[in-house]
Amino acid sequence: MRKLHEFSVDSVRYLDDHGAPFGELPRQAEDTERVLAAYRNMVLTRTFDSKAIALQRTGKCGTYPSVLGHEVTGTAIGQSMAQSDVFVPYYRDQATHILRGVSLTELLLYWGGDERGSAWQNCPEDLPISVPIATQCCHAVGVAAAMRIRGEARAVVCSIGDGGTSKGDFAESINLAGAWHLPVVFMVINNQWAISTPRSVQTGAKTIAQKAIGAGLPGHVVDGNDYFAVIEALDHALERARAGKGGAVIEAVTYRLGDHTTADDATRYRSTDDLKRAWEKDGLKRLQSYLHTAGLWNPDRETRLQAECKAKVNEAVEAYLATEPEPPTAMMDTLFETLPDALKPQRDRIADKYRGGGL
Amino acid sequence: MSASKSRDVTLVEAVNMALAWEMEHDESVVVLGEDIATNGGVFRATAGLKDRFGFKRVMDTPLAENLIAGTAIGMATQGLKPVAEFQFMGFIYSAMEQIVSHASRMRNRTRGRLHCPLVYRAPFGGGIHAPEHHSESTEALFAHIPGLRVVIPSSPQRAYGLLLAAIRNPDPVIFLEPKRIYRAVTQSVENNGDALPLDTCFTLREGSDLTLISWGASIMETLEAADLLAEQSVSCEVIDVGTISPLDRETLLCSVTKTGRAVIVHEACRNGGVSAEIAASIAEGAYLELKAPVIRVTGYDTVMPYYRNEQAYLPQVEDIVEAAKRVIAL
Numbered sequence: 001m002r003k004l005h006e007f008s009v010d011s012v013r014y015l016d017d018h019g020a021p022f023g024e025l026p027r028q029a030e031d032t033e034r035v036l037a038a039y040r041n042m043v044l045t046r047t048f049d050s051k052a053i054a055l056q057r058t059g060k061c062g063t064y065p066s067v068l069g070h071e072v073t074g075t076a077i078g079q080s081m082a083q084s085d086v087f088v089p090y091y092r093d094q095a096t097h098i099l100r101g102v103s104l105t106e107l108l109l110y111w112g113g114d115e116r117g118s119a120w121q122n123c124p125e126d127l128p129i130s131v132p133i134a135t136q137c138c139h140a141v142g143v144a145a146a147m148r149i150r151g152e153a154r155a156v157v158c159s160i161g162d163g164g165t166s167k168g169d170f171a172e173s174i175n176l177a178g179a180w181h182l183p184v185v186f187m188v189i190n191n192q193w194a195i196s197t198p199r200s201v202q203t204g205a206k207t208i209a210q211k212a213i214g215a216g217l218p219g220h221v222v223d224g225n226d227y228f229a230v231i232e233a234l235d236h237a238l239e240r241a242r243a244g245k246g247g248a249v250i251e252a253v254t255y256r257l258g259d260h261t262t263a264d265d266a267t268r269y270r271s272t273d274d275l276k277r278a279w280e281k282d283g284l285k286r287l288q289s290y291l292h293t294a295g296l297w298n299p300d301r302e303t304r305l306q307a308e309c310k311a312k313v314n315e316a317v318e319a320y321l322a323t324e325p326e327p328p329t330a331m332m333d334t335l336f337e338t339l340p341d342a343l344k345p346q347r348d349r350i351a352d353k354y355r356g357g358g359l
Numbered sequence: 360m361s362a363s364k365s366r367d368v369t370l371v372e373a374v375n376m377a378l379a380w381e382m383e384h385d386e387s388v389v390v391l392g393e394d395i396a397t398n399g400g401v402f403r404a405t406a407g408l409k410d411r412f413g414f415k416r417v418m419d420t421p422l423a424e425n426l427i428a429g430t431a432i433g434m435a436t437q438g439l440k441p442v443a444e445f446q447f448m449g450f451i452y453s454a455m456e457q458i459v460s461h462a463s464r465m466r467n468r469t470r471g472r473l474h475c476p477l478v479y480r481a482p483f484g485g486g487i488h489a490p491e492h493h494s495e496s497t498e499a500l501f502a503h504i505p506g507l508r509v510v511i512p513s514s515p516q517r518a519y520g521l522l523l524a525a526i527r528n529p530d531p532v533i534f535l536e537p538k539r540i541y542r543a544v545t546q547s548v549e550n551n552g553d554a555l556p557l558d559t560c561f562t563l564r565e566g567s568d569l570t571l572i573s574w575g576a577s578i579m580e581t582l583e584a585a586d587l588l589a590e591q592s593v594s595c596e597v598i599d600v601g602t603i604s605p606l607d608r609e610t611l612l613c614s615v616t617k618t619g620r621a622v623i624v625h626e627a628c629r630n631g632g633v634s635a636e637i638a639a640s641i642a643e644g645a646y647l648e649l650k651a652p653v654i655r656v657t658g659y660d661t662v663m664p665y666y667r668n669e670q671a672y673l674p675q676v677e678d679i680v681e682a683a684k685r686v687i688a689l
Contacts, residue, residue, distance in 0.1 A: 086437075088433075115467065115468060115469075115470050116470055118468055118469045118470065118472070119469055119470040119471070119472050120469075120472065121472075124472055124473075125436070125437070125473075127433075127436060127473070128465075128468050128469050128472075128473070130461075132456060132460045132461075135429060135456060135457060135460065135461060137429075138425065138426050138428070138429020138430055138432070138433065138457060139429055139430075139432050139433035139436065139461070140433060141426075141429075141430050141433060142429060142430035142431060142432055142433020142434040142435070142436070142437075142441075143433040143434070143436060143437055144433070145418075145430060145433070145434055146433065146434045146437035146438070146439050147437070149389065149415050149416070149439070168423075168425060168453075169425060169426075169429065172421070172423040172425060172426035173426060173429075175421055175423075175426075176420070176421055176423075176426055176430065179421055334466050334467045334469075334470050334471040335466065335467050335505060335506050336466070336506070336529075336530045337466070337474065337529040337530055340558050340605040341558065341605075341607075341609070342558065342605035342606050342607065342608060343605060
């Protein structure tokens with residue numbers, strides 16, 4: 001008998017639950033400005049998140065998916081990407097969108113029921129939020145194939161949750177990435193929960209990352225609450241991808257600290273003890289502790305940052321609430337490049353019905 | 360090779376000619392699908408393209424229809440113009456989520472920031488003695504989806520001109536090729552890159568007593584029925600709908616206003632078929648001019664039978680003639 005292939009999957013973490021390094025940190029720790037920028041984005045994201053939930057609770061925003069517990073992974077994605085790379089998101093990527101140049105007002109417009117929330121001008125090639133689970137994976141390989149056809153040194157990051165990896169779209173897409181040697185990094189944010197369904201029900205595989213091996217890609221597991229582990233894996237995978245060395249799957253293990261969305265109540269299916277233990281591993285607090293110990297942070301700076309983030313979010317909320325809805329005719333106006341003659345009577349009907357304005 | 364030479368070609372050869380022309384003249388056009396590159400496609404629609412344009416623009420994909428549809432979307436958002444082939448319409452269903460939830464919506468969802476200038480080609484329809492799942496006509500599924508165009512050629516000339524138009528169109532087009540007539544007739548097609556208009560019916564024959572409306576392979580039987588009816592002094596106007604969505608109601612209504620009678624013919628089963636939309640449009644728009652009810656000649660509301668019985672399912676010339684005589688008698 002001959003052994004044709006063998007593999008192992010390592011799990012990487014650098015900081016303990018309290019932010020103390022186990023040993024030597026990766027080179028990413030030397031760029032203290034970048035580390036501090038990461039922390040600031042995590043705090044801004046969390047501030048935005050709690051405000052968005054409050055807006056929903058008071059009837060000023062639609063159903064909203066909390067990003068609590070995803071601040072580290074989302075921020076690391078945003079930092080690792082060059083502006084010329086393309087981000088193909090799922091729907092819990094607020095931390096990344098902010099770094100890509102999507103405004104907080106646009107994020108609120110999207111979840112507040114306005115299509116203009118996806119008309120991103122600062123990252124015009126990024127794909128919009130994708131609600132149907134895992135479907136974005138196929139777009140990611142298409143974007144990466146276009147880059148490869150044109151011989152560009154660019155790459156794609158595609159985010160997806162642990163539940164999404166059970167879908168054919170994920171399997172088909174990582175398979176194509178391997179077969180065509182595409183510059184795409186699949187970032188699986190394993191937050192343990194697909195609404196109420198735990199990770200253990202999604203797959204019998206020990207790790208999600210090992211699915212990459214079957215597709216001919218490297219697969220890595222990192223602690224998704226450890227900024228250094230996540231950013232190192234992403235930097236490395238993206239450098240490889242841009243250099244024409246193919247794609248990768250990174251499984252970042254974290255925990256969804258909030259409900260699935262504002263329409264969900266997670267107390268129905270998970271224990272408060274579990275949640276309490278997950279909070280003890282919170283990646284934002286962990287990085288904050290690290291920064292304090294490293295002498296890069298202090299209570300004054302924290303107070304100033306909190307105030308800055310609140311001001312930014314409040315300004316975005318004001319702009320969002322002051323944005324007039326589109327006229328109802330807008331529902332027809334970007335369906336096609338040019339509205340077909342057959343649809344013009346319907347557009348006219350809408351225009352006549354709402355001549356004085358929207359509802 | 361003389362680029363604009365006119366020659367007699369079949370419908371599937373016209374598809375090949377249009378693909379080659381557009382790939383030659385627009386570097387952003389790429390084709391992808393199962394067995395389309397080295398093999399040239401199971402129906403030979405993409406024969407020779409890989410040799411001319413290389414594997415970077417002519418791509419054999421893994422066997423995954425959903426992936427093909429979604430990959431084309433990603434490519435399209437990057438400014439490529441993918442033409443993706445589904446080997447048979449019967450295998451397109453796993454791609455429905457990508458087509459319905461993304462290709463048709465990307466422009467609207469992003470308020471015009473991203474769009475999908477792509478074509479999904481699929482051979483469709485029965486009559487070639489194929490196995491199960493290789494013979495259905497489910498065009499109505501796509502006609503129901505806002506944001507999609509559904510285009511069906513019924514001759515080599517229209518296959519050439521409409522496919523060029525579909526590729527050049529900045530929005531997603533479902534291009535359904537009636538495989539029963541892939542090689543049924545040849546027609547002189549000038550390879551000059553001239554497109555035909557989308558969203559427009561083609562009036563194949565003018566007449567005064569009755570409007571026969573059809574598309575795809577059924578156009579053959581419809582024209583034959585018109586010949587037989589002409590011998591019996593019934594003057595039929597024959598309209599090939601061409602683009603079944605969005606529908607050119609104006610041409611249809613003008614014709615029915617003139618003739619006062621309409622028979623709609625399609626292979627697809629009747630319930631919820633595109634004929635229902637056309638009949639409703641005629642009822643709404645030409646009620647006072649109608650001299651008889653609008654009659655449909657269609658496949659039955661059952662599963663497409665295996666090939667021993669497929670002719671019993673498909674609308675036949677005599678069915679069309681019989682329906683025409685019924686409305687003429689009223």
